[in-house]
Amino acid sequence: MDYFIQQLVNGLTLGGLYALIALGYTMVYGVIFLINFAHGEFFTAGGYIGVIALSYCIAHGYTQTHPFLCLAGAFSLAMIYSAYLAVGVEKIAYLPLRGSRLAVLLSALGMSIFLQNGMMLTQGVMDKAYPGELFEGGFSFGMVTISYLQIMIITMTVLLLFGLNRLVYKTKIGMAMRATAQDKTMSALVAIGSNNIISLTFAIGAGLAAAAGVMVGLYYGSVHYDMGFNLGMKAFCAAVLGGIGNITGAMLGGLIIGLVEVFGAGYISGQYKDVFAFIILIGVLYYRPTGIMGENIDETRV
Amino acid sequence: MSAEPILELKDVHSGYGSIKALKGISLKAYPGEILAIIGANGAGKSTTLMTICGIVHPDQGEIFYKGKKINKIPAQKLPPMGLCQVPEGRRIFPRLTVEENLILGAFYRNDRAGIDKDMEHVYSLFPILKERSRQQGGTLSGGEQQMLALARALMTKPEVLLLDEPSLGLAPIIVQSIFDIIADINKNSDTTIILVEQNANLALQTAQRGYVLETGRITLEDDAESLLNNADIRKAYLGE
Numbered sequence: 003m004d005y006f007i008q009q010l011v012n013g014l015t016l017g018g019l020y021a022l023i024a025l026g027y028t029m030v031y032g033v034i035f036l037i038n039f040a041h042g043e044f045f046t047a048g049g050y051i052g053v054i055a056l057s058y059c060i061a062h063g064y065t066q067t068h069p070f071l072c073l074a075g076a077f078s079l080a081m082i083y084s085a086y087l088a089v090g091v092e093k094i095a096y097l098p099l100r101g102s103r104l105a106v107l108l109s110a111l112g113m114s115i116f117l118q119n120g121m122m123l124t125q126g127v128m129d130k131a132y133p134g135e136l137f138e139g140g141f142s143f144g145m146v147t148i149s150y151l152q153i154m155i156i157t158m159t160v161l162l163l164f165g166l167n168r169l170v171y172k173t174k175i176g177m178a179m180r181a182t183a184q185d186k187t188m189s190a191l192v193a194i195g196s197n198n199i200i201s202l203t204f205a206i207g208a209g210l211a212a213a214a215g216v217m218v219g220l221y222y223g224s225v226h227y228d229m230g231f232n233l234g235m236k237a238f239c240a241a242v243l244g245g246i247g248n249i250t251g252a253m254l255g256g257l258i259i260g261l262v263e264v265f266g267a268g269y270i271s272g273q274y275k276d277v278f279a280f281i282i283l284i285g286v287l288y289y290r291p292t293g294i295m296g297e298n299i300d301e302t303r304v
Numbered sequence: 305m306s307a308e309p310i311l312e313l314k315d316v317h318s319g320y321g322s323i324k325a326l327k328g329i330s331l332k333a334y335p336g337e338i339l340a341i342i343g344a345n346g347a348g349k350s351t352t353l354m355t356i357c358g359i360v361h362p363d364q365g366e367i368f369y370k371g372k373k374i375n376k377i378p379a380q381k382l383p384p385m386g387l388c389q390v391p392e393g394r395r396i397f398p399r400l401t402v403e404e405n406l407i408l409g410a411f412y413r414n415d416r417a418g419i420d421k422d423m424e425h426v427y428s429l430f431p432i433l434k435e436r437s438r439q440q441g442g443t444l445s446g447g448e449q450q451m452l453a454l455a456r457a458l459m460t461k462p463e464v465l466l467l468d469e470p471s472l473g474l475a476p477i478i479v480q481s482i483f484d485i486i487a488d489i490n491k492n493s494d495t496t497i498i499l500v501e502q503n504a505n506l507a508l509q510t511a512q513r514g515y516v517l518e519t520g521r522i523t524l525e526d527d528a529e530s531l532l533n534n535a536d537i538r539k540a541y542l543g544e
């Protein structure tokens with residue numbers, strides 16, 4: 003039982019991270035029907051900005067005096083950087099090609115490779131280590147250990163997901179996002195500039211992914227220039243599993259993929275942990291081709 | 305009728321790539337009038353409205369609104385200037401609630417108090433919308449959707465309101481009440497209305513003036529009264 007609870011905590015931690023990344027895929031798809039292959043790189047970029055910021059803090063001893071400020075600064079910088087990066091990519095590589103869905107898709111693939119190589123050239127091919135001393139220790143209940151880091155990750159994830167939900171479903175700008183996803187011509191006729199809304203969607207998706215990037219760096223202890231591929235792929239599975247285009251679906255899909263992966267590794271085989279996500283995806287799509295929350299059916303679609 | 309048109313098209317050509325839908329449209333709308341544009345299916349009525357609203361870009365010609373050339377202004381900048389369209393098929397946001405649809409009509413506005421007041425006003429015009437305010441737009445009946453589309457447009461505070469086939473697919477009794485409200489809007493708030501209809505009889509009874517559109521060209525312009533009594537028009541559009 004202890005083992006089960008431990009795996010559950012680990013699974014929720016990982017699942018939350020997948021959910022944060024999955025949202026970017028699903029929101030962009032919801033608004034412009036693009037599978038943004040470069041999204042994983044926004045996540046990686048966030049991880050790098052996080053480690054650069056935290057290393058700077060440590061070098062100057064700020065982590066001793068202002069640990070929370072350092073952390074908040076690292077998250078903010080990472081999120082803002084990736085948000086701007088995503089908006090830039092969208093303006094330069096996607097917007098001019100929006101007439102053809104295939105062209106944009108190929109451009110996204112190209113941007114993914116370009117950004118990955120860019121990070122390899124500037125940050126090196128070796129892992130970049132995250133400072134570990136920020137989150138030492140945790141709570142123990144019998145055999146179950148919940149580290150402070152896990153608590154931080156879960157809390158932060160919940161706050162971000164909650165914030166996004168409020169934004170999308172309770173604010174006028176969120177309404178405009180959903181309207182743009184549903185009918186761009188009509189949106190223009192009620193004075194909504196769809197290009198601004200599309201940029202905003204990219205920025206929010208990339209910001210969430212960047213936050214996940216910092217948390218993944220802290221959780222696994224390092225970042226790597228091509229980590230966006232593997233995690234991005236699984237987050238994309240999560241988005242498809244939940245029903246691409248659907249925000250609630252992406253959150254649910256992320257949690258399911260995280261839990262399945264951790265439990266699969268724990269109870270079946272650690273060597274196959276990357277396979278379980280795909281098995282679940284194929285299994286679900288066989289019975290529900292539109293994913294769990296379906297597309298165009300449920301009101302929680304963007 | 306004052307001398308200066310509030311909206312004027314001068315020799316406008318427009319279309320979709322190689323499809324030339326409008327081949328030189330010139331027309332004028334005067335402040336406070338109801339202007340009908342009638343024509344058969346495919347004549348270019350919807351394209352005319354979409355070109356005025358900046359959704360379809362003219363290849364040639366000029367569009368003036370309140371004396372200002374608006375050809376190059378992006379579509380989303382026009383509603384704040386008072387130019388507003390209820391498009392064909394109503395285009396309610398199906399997965400937004402009735403209330404959210406109305407709030408988006410006022411998207412560009414920041415006057416909280418004014419928005420609340422206008423919300424009350426459209427709910428009093430269409431009480432059924434108030435009852436259904438939390439329901440998704442896509443679940444409304446055709447008539448209710450047309451009411452919502454009109455109400456949403458009113459939230460934009462239009463000075464010129466373009467209506468594309470408001471009677472399409474509606475039961476006659478509902479059409480009558482929609483048209484009564486259109487006439488009221490025109491009278492009470494001095495809104496200029498351009499009414500596009502295949503139902504020429506209805507449109508010409510509501511309007512003061514009318515244009516006849518045939519395959520991308522204006523073929524006739526006259527008082528609504530005279531058009532209604534024109535033998536050719538009666539034959540072509542009024543089913544006689």
Ligand SMILES: Nc1ncnc2c1ncn2[C@@H]1O[C@H](COP(=O)(O)OP(=O)(O)O)[C@@H](O)[C@H]1O
Nearest residue numbers: 320323325343344345346347348349350351352
């Ligand atoms: N989105 C479009 N793409 C290509 N052609 C179009 C499009 N919309 C309309 N058309 C064509 O333009 C012409 C005028 O259409 P439209 O303005 O919709 O006419 P109406 O509203 O009078 O029925 C028609 O020949 C129609 O086939």
Ligand SMILES: [Mg+2]
Nearest residue numbers: 349350351392
């Ligand atoms: Mg039409």
